[in-house]
Amino acid sequence: MSRRPVEAPRATALAAFAGLLLRDLRVVTNERGRFLLRTLSQPLLLVFVFTYVFPKIGQGFRAPAGDESFTTVLVPGVIAIAVLIKGIQAVALPLVQEFGYTSEIEDRVMAPLPVWAVAVEKIVAGAVQGLIAALLVFPIAAVVPAEPAALQISWPALVVVGLLAPFAASALGLALGTMVEPNQVPLMFSVVILPITFLGATYYPWARLDAIPWLQAVTLLNPLVYMAEGYRMALTPQIGHMPGVAIYAALVAFPVGMGVLGVRGFRRRVLS
C-alpha cells in the first residue's frame, strides 16, 4: 500500500458535506422497502379511514366551507403529517441511536468538516427525504379517497412551501434528536409528536379554531400548523388558510430557530 495514494486536494469541507449527503441517501436506497413502509403507512391509513371508510359507512366529517369534501380539507394535512414524521424518522431517531448505543456519530464527526456542518448536513438529508415523502404521499391522497379532493394548485406557493416545510420538519428532528435519550423515545412520541400531529391544523383549517380561541393561540407554537396551512394555501386555497406572509415567515423562522437549537445540541453532544 502506498503511503499517500490520494493526496486529497479535494478534501474540502464541501466535499465532505457532499459525501455525508450521499451516504444518507444511499441508506435510503439500501433500505427502500422500509423507507416506503415507514413513509406510507400512516398517511395511507389516515386517508383510508377518513376519506374512504367514513364516507362509505355514512359516518363522517363535513368540510367547513360549502360543498367541499372532507378529502379536500385533509389532503394538505396528510402531506404535512407525512413530511413532519419523516423529519423525525430520518433525523431524530437515527441520531438518538447514533448518540446513544452505536456511537456511530463519532465516526461521522471525524470527517473533515466543522462539527456544525455535520449537523446541518443532517437537516439537509432529512429535508430531501421529507420532500420525497411529500411526493409519495400526494398520489395516495389523490387516489384512495371515495370522494376526490378538489385541488386548485398554486404552483409558486407549492414550490416554496414544498421546499420550506421539509426543512422545518428535519430541523425539528435535529433538535429532538440531540435532546432525547434512547430510553425517552416513547415519551417523545407521547409528549411531543402526538400533540403536534393531532393539533397541527391537519384535520381542519387553523382559522376554524376561532371557536376555541385559546387553542387557536396555543397551536401557533406548533410547526405543523404552518406546514399544513402552507400546503392548504398551495393545493386547496378555496378552503381558506392563514395569511401567506405568516406561513412563509414561520416556515423560515422555524427551521432557522430549531436549526440553531439543533446545531448547538449536536456540538454539545459530540464535543466535550
Next chain:
Amino acid sequence: MTGSAAAVDRRATAIEHRIATEGLTKVYPGGLRAVDGLDLRVRGGEIFGLLGPNGAGKTTTIGMLTTRVVPTGGVALVDGIDVSADPVAVKRRIGVVPQTNTLDRSLSVRENLLFHCRYFGMSGSQARARADELLGRFRLAERGDAKVETLSGGMAQRLMVARALAHAPAVLFLDEPTTGLDPQSRLALWELLGELHAEGQTILLTTHAMDEADRLCERVAIMDAGRILALGSPSELKRSLEAETIVTMQADGDLEVLAAALGDVPGVTSTDVHDGAVRAFAGRVAGLLPRLVLRAERAGTTVTDVSVTEPTLETVFIALTGKDLRE
C-alpha cells in the same frame, strides 16, 4: 504560547514531530483534571504508546489530539496544526480507531470504506479503487457486501483500521485497540500495526496492557492521574528500575522484617512488600537465589514460594505509583 517566535518554534517542532503538546490540560466541568500539563513529542514514523490504568487520561488525551475534546489549557499540534485553532485541517490529517465499534451499521463493509473515502474528497472511481485495495489488504474482500453487524470482533477491528487509513493520514490514533479482542485477533492486529510501522506510518495508541506496549511501541509514556510519570523506550523504562532480576518471595512470618533483611543481601538494590509477597530487585548476581533464601530463613521466616522474573513495564508502573495497572 503566543507571539511569532513561539509560532516559529512550533513550526520547527512540527517538522520533526507529528504530535507535539505543551502543557496540554483538560479540566472537565465539575473540576475533574483528566489531563494535567501534558508535554508530549511523537516523531514521524514512530509507534508511540500511552500506557496507564483506566482513568489515567489516555482517552482524553487522544480526544484532544483528535479534536473531539476541547483542551482547557496548553497547546497541541498534530502535523504542525493547532487542534484548537484549525480542527478541520487536523481531521484531514488523522485517522482514528476509537475504543468502541463506530462502523456505519446502515452500510455494507465495502460501503463503509467507500463513503469514508468520499468524506475525504475522493471521486467515486478513486473511492471504489481505494476501497477495493483496502478490502484486499485487510483480508475483507470476501465480506465486502456483508452487513457490518455480521463481522467478528477481529474483522470489525480490521475494518475500523482500514477505514482510518483510507485517506492516508499523517497520524493513526488507536484507543485501546485490542481491548475485547480474542487472543488470535490481538496477535493479528499487533502484526498489522507492525507492518504499518515498517511502512513509516506514525501511530499513537493507548493501552493498559503492558505486554502490548512492550511489544509494539518504540516509546512509551506511562500515565497516571493525567500526568506522564515516565517516558522512554520499553527497555529504557525497564532499565530505570536498576534491576535485572526481580525475586518475588512468599513466606510465613513478618514480611516487613523479611523485606528489610533481604535488602542486606549483596546485589540487591531494593526491596518492597507487594501483594502479600516480598520483592527483591537485584542486579545479575551469581548465587543470588540461595543467598536470599538463606537470609530469609535466618530472619525467622519460612519461605513458601519463590519466583524469579525480569522487570516488565508493569513492575515499572508499580514502582512508580505503588499500584497495579489493573486497579
